[in-house]
Amino acid sequence: MPEMPEVETVRRGLIDQVKGKRITDIEIRYQNLITGDVNEFVETVKNSVIEDIGRRAKFLLIHLDNGYTIISHLRMEGKYKVSSDVNAIDKHSHAIFSLDDGQMLIYNDVRKFGRMQLWPTDRLFENKSLKKLGPEPLSDEFTFENIKPRVIKHRKDIKTVLLDQSVMSGLGNIYVDEVLWQAKIHPETPANHLTDEDIKIIIKHANDEIRLAIQSGGSTVRSYLDANGHKGNMQDRLQVYGKEGLPCPRCQTTIEKIKVGGRGTHFCPHCQVVK
Ligand SMILES: [Zn+2]
Numbered sequence: 001m002p003e004m005p006e007v008e009t010v011r012r013g014l015i016d017q018v019k020g021k022r023i024t025d026i027e028i029r030y031q032n033l034i035t036g037d038v039n040e041f042v043e044t045v046k047n048s049v050i051e052d053i054g055r056r057a058k059f060l061l062i063h064l065d066n067g068y069t070i071i072s073h074l075r076m077e078g079k080y081k082v083s084s085d086v087n088a089i090d091k092h093s094h095a096i097f098s099l100d101d102g103q104m105l106i107y108n109d110v111r112k113f114g115r116m117q118l119w120p121t122d123r124l125f126e127n128k129s130l131k132k133l134g135p136e137p138l139s140d141e142f143t144f145e146n147i148k149p150r151v152i153k154h155r156k157d158i159k160t161v162l163l164d165q166s167v168m169s170g171l172g173n174i175y176v177d178e179v180l181w182q183a184k185i186h187p188e189t190p191a192n193h194l195t196d197e198d199i200k201i202i203i204k205h206a207n208d209e210i211r212l213a214i215q216s217g218g219s220t221v222r223s224y225l226d227a228n229g230h231k232g233n234m235q236d237r238l239q240v241y242g243k244e245g246l247p248c249p250r251c252q253t254t255i256e257k258i259k260v261g262g263r264g265t266h267f268c269p270h271c272q273v274v275k
Contacts, residue, residue, distance in 0.1 A: 002074050004058050004136065004170035005213035010080060011055045014105075017082040022049045022100040023064075030094035033109070035117040044068055044118055045097075057133050057169035061124070069121045071129065072107075078114030081106050136170040137203075137210040148199050152192045159187035160261035162202070171206060174241045175213065177266045179205045181240040186274040187258075187265045193275045212237060240266040 002010070026042050028034060034041045045064065054061035054069075062070040072078075081088060084103045089096060095107040095116065107114070119127050134150055135141035150167045151158075161167055162176045171179065180187050182205040185198060194202075216237060239249050244257035244266055253270035 002058065002078075003172035003174060003213070004055075005175075005210055005216075007058045007060060007074065008055055008214050009217045010074070011053050011060055014060075014080055014082070015053050017103070018050050018099065018105055019052060020049065021103070022047065023097050023105075024100050025098040027096040027098075028094070029096070030109075030112060032112070033094045033107070033114065033116055035115050041116070041118050045070065056124075056130055057136055057165060058172075059130065063121055067121055068118050069124060071117045071119055071124075071127060073115050073129070074109075075111070075113035075115070077111040078107065078109040081108065132166050133169040134165060134167045136168065137206045142168070142203065142207065144196070144200055144203060147203055148196065151199060151202075152194060154191040156191060157188045157260055158185060158191045158194065158202075159263070159265055161191040163261070163263065168206070170210065173263055173265075174238065175206070175209050177241045178209050178239060181266075181268060181272060182209070184271050184273070186272045187260045187267050189275045195275075198275070240268065242266065 023045055026045055028038050031038050048064035048066045051065045052063045060072040082103050082105055088106055092108045092110050093106050094109055097105040125131055135146050151161055154161045159176055162171055183201045240255055243255045246255055248255055248268035251270050253268055255266055256269055257264055257266050
């Protein structure tokens, strides 16, 4: 699944290629891709100009000049590509936006889990999917004052709590493992046992990890490519994720993989202690 840094990489790639272009036609080949009425989606989007592309956590926000935004969630395998070649369209191309410069913005999704929804731009904060999202790293809201109460109200393990997008958004399985390793906190530590210092360290490393991941263009742990077809290289910088059986880069103890809250979890049993 693309994580937030990968979606940010896609956003930056798409801005370069489609910002300011008019959508002259749309073909929806998989009706369930659209949440809501497909004809209404097509009629509203047609002839609008892509003003900008934003992002909230893992949602791409394609802002149109007619007051509407396409909220696009890539889920497991959704990808965008921009091409003028009809051969770029295949059986996994579920939405094709024709642009006024002769290019096409093509949405591909092998697993068909991705969704698009049209929503008034000035009421995005009312959207059910967006409004439940907690603060995300590198944003103004990602402060100790905002994060602490959201974390310590839980008695569950900190791994599960950090994955909960209503606590903080944008950290998926890979980056939670990396952040907890950086912070030297065992993934099974009950969230309400964390000290103020622990929370500050988690916030610092969440910001650092996401900044680094965005700079690296995301990771290709799964079959992820950005909108330009480039692979990210974040996977070369991971310290614990996927490194079970290898020495911890900090203390040389063998990294273990366990299940926490049903998710594969990588950690160092020496430097990450339960609090
Ligand atoms: Zn270690």
